[in-house]
Amino acid sequence: MGSVPAQPWWRRAVVYEVYLRSFSDASGDGLGDVGGLRARLPYLAELGVDALWVTPCYPSPMADGGYDITDHTDVDPRFGTLADVDALLDEAHALGLRVVVDLVANHTSEQHPWFRAALAAGPGAPERARYFFRDGRAGGDEPPNDWVSAFGGPAWTRVREPDGRPGQWYLHTFAPEQPDVDWGDAAVQQAYDDVVRFWLDRGADGLRVDAAPAMAKKPGLPDAGHGPGARFDSRRWTDSPHWDVDDVHAILRRWRAIGDGYPGDRVFVSEAVVRPERLSRYVRPDEMHTTFNFDFLIAPWRAGPLREVIDRTIAGLRPIGAPPTWVLSSHDETRHVTRYARPQPGADPAAPDGDAPVDLELGLRRARAAALLSLALPGGAYVYQGEELGLPEVEDLPEEVLQDPTWLRSGHTVRGRDGCRVPLAWSGDTPPFGFTAPGVQPWLPQPAAWAVLTAERQRTDPDSTWSLYRDALALRRQLPGLAAEELGWDADAGADVLSFRRAPGFRCLVNLGEQPVGLAGRGRVLLASGPVSDVLPPDTAVWLATDGRRPDLRSP
């Protein structure tokens, strides 16, 4: 095997998402923490990822799992200390792992000193200018406009003024405990510059920009045209006054300029759920380096839609030179083992989370094939903790343990995201499976059935999902074909098959149909997501070494 040409690390990095609350608990309180993550760093190095993205560990009342922050430059005692984070950075770097931290700049916690000061100061006070305080309509009793919250209901909440009377309203794109800051305010801009510098100075290799499209609002805060009961649907909105407004990009450029002043290839990745054709704007050369690809995540397990997303992603990013990313799961989405365990939708890609019964064996088979697909595509990839164990969504959490604000805000109709956030199963035969100290209840209960899915078991089983990820990640580092930035589709593959080449000498074949596909003449099997012979069974993917000749690459 040849050597892989040098590129900035982030152009093809595999980044492992650590959802800190649910990763590993060292303190024994049932909540994951920085100490737990430090203890597991060798596991991540052995798995073979390049970097970690660690979700917020900042002081927080935890109204939204830590995405409601009271101090962006400190660590919540439940998660550890700043010294723990410094040690985490050092230890990760010593193992060759980069660390990306979360930057939540659209909103603070309602307990943030700024917001408390704003409430105390009353209408018209300069303290209110850091947020969006407005008078209500209809004599003050109706919200100032029709904007909706991502967690359901109106995006406005009315406050009680210092004199005790109902008063102004404030804007919150997410939960009421997460007031949006006003990026038109110079103090806000300056404070976040300092936050970015604070983490880069400490040695973070990058920042993941939370809810990037929310950060700018159209001047005057005009109505969006949302009818009564409208749902938040930012992938479909055009010209929204509160999402993907062009002024967002000035903020991203500001941070990029700061990051570029640091040595060592620091990286910004944006979370931007926008219309597909608007995504590339977030990764223009002076903005974010990469952005999550949610279109890939929501595509159904069907060859046509997947190929379309892959082509659209690559074609959209090529002119600006940004690398694609491939994402299958996150702490905000139903785990893909479960998504793929349901009948796959035809026209509406948003539907697989419905109530259809699950076939988890099928879901896992597809998830394993999807892993080989996503890790064979040009660009970077994200692995959400637990997907290397093939964990399914926990769909039967008792209602009384649900904590996602979506559950409350939807009037107990949308269960929300807790089912993908159940703490990891590390070892042993019974909960808490090594996640926390024996006898301690994790913050969400783990299914007893996870006894067969623990990391401990899977690491010694060559056929496990863990071993598949480890082998794929190792090959990905070694194979020169996987370092190339282009792919070429095989024209003769058939409608239910994804078959593409990466030069030199690599082919990936994924069978999404119902019939086996012949492998003769396609190459030598390097890795397969399930048993293969001279045919590739349905819902299976394979990596092949081809003869090494440079295939002619057709542009997608």
Ligand code: GLC
């Ligand atoms: C992002 C986070 C999500 C959080 C939201 C509000 O979407 O990934 O978990 O609830 O932002 O901060």
